[in-house]
Amino acid sequence: MTTTAAAAVSVAAAVPPATDAAITAADYRQVFGLLPTGVTAITGLTDAGKPMGFVVGTFQSLSLEPALVTFCVDKSSSTWPTLRNLGRFTANILSTEQLHVCKALSRKGQDKFQGLDYEQSAIGTPRILNSTAWIDCHVVSEVVAGDHYMIVGSVTAMEPGTGEALVFRGGTFGEFTLWPTPAPAPTPTPTQKAEDR
Numbered sequence: 001m002t003t004t005a006a007a008a009v010s011v012a013a014a015v016p017p018a019t020d021a022a023i024t025a026a027d028y029r030q031v032f033g034l035l036p037t038g039v040t041a042i043t044g045l046t047d048a049g050k051p052m053g054f055v056v057g058t059f060q061s062l063s064l065e066p067a068l069v070t071f072c073v074d075k076s077s078s079t080w081p082t083l084r085n086l087g088r089f090t091a092n093i094l095s096t097e098q099l100h101v102c103k104a105l106s107r108k109g110q111d112k113f114q115g116l117d118y119e120q121s122a123i124g125t126p127r128i129l130n131s132t133a134w135i136d137c138h139v140v141s142e143v144v145a146g147d148h149y150m151i152v153g154s155v156t157a158m159e160p161g162t163g164e165a166l167v168f169r170g171g172t173f174g175e176f177t178l179w180p181t182p183a184p185a186p187t188p189t190p191t192q193k194a195e196d197r
Helices: 025-032 080-086 099-106 190-195
Strands: 040-045 051-056 060-063 068-074 088-093 118-120 126-128 133-145 148-160 166-169 172-175
Touching: 040 068, 040 080, 040 099, 040 126, 051 068, 051 080, 051 099, 051 126, 068 133, 080 088, 088 126, 088 148
Parallel strands: none
Antiparallel strands: 040 051, 040 088, 060 068, 068 148, 088 133, 118 126, 133 148, 166 172
């Protein structure tokens, strides 16, 4: 069984002391709630081979060479300690058609995968069907940062799926909309150029 490369490292000593203007939890949530994030299901297996997972809004790329990703999970999570023992996971980037998946994996309990369709990845982790993309990873390191664990994973495989990515902002789910591309300016004709002189 693959295990994490190193024990969790704490960065508490590097955190500067709080300023006089204390930042409340409400202030923190209000400001960072303005920042849209993707919705990613982190999935793995228990020691008994049972699929487990949870949802994060912190998954992102970290390095291209080597290919690394990162995400954060609350230290109170009951699911991450189980998946940590496996040492590998799949990041399923959820689509706008998978709000039910997000809600299922966000609830408490042992049967969060009930009714969810998935297949096994090359590293044995669950890939939830109809996701926007799948990224299979091995855990490289874990850092204790305040009230969260920050996980770094080494990418072993990745594959695009279907649909548009689900987005979360200000307590509400939505989707990303591209601005229309402006039409290129027409090329002036010789007559127009002469009239502009």
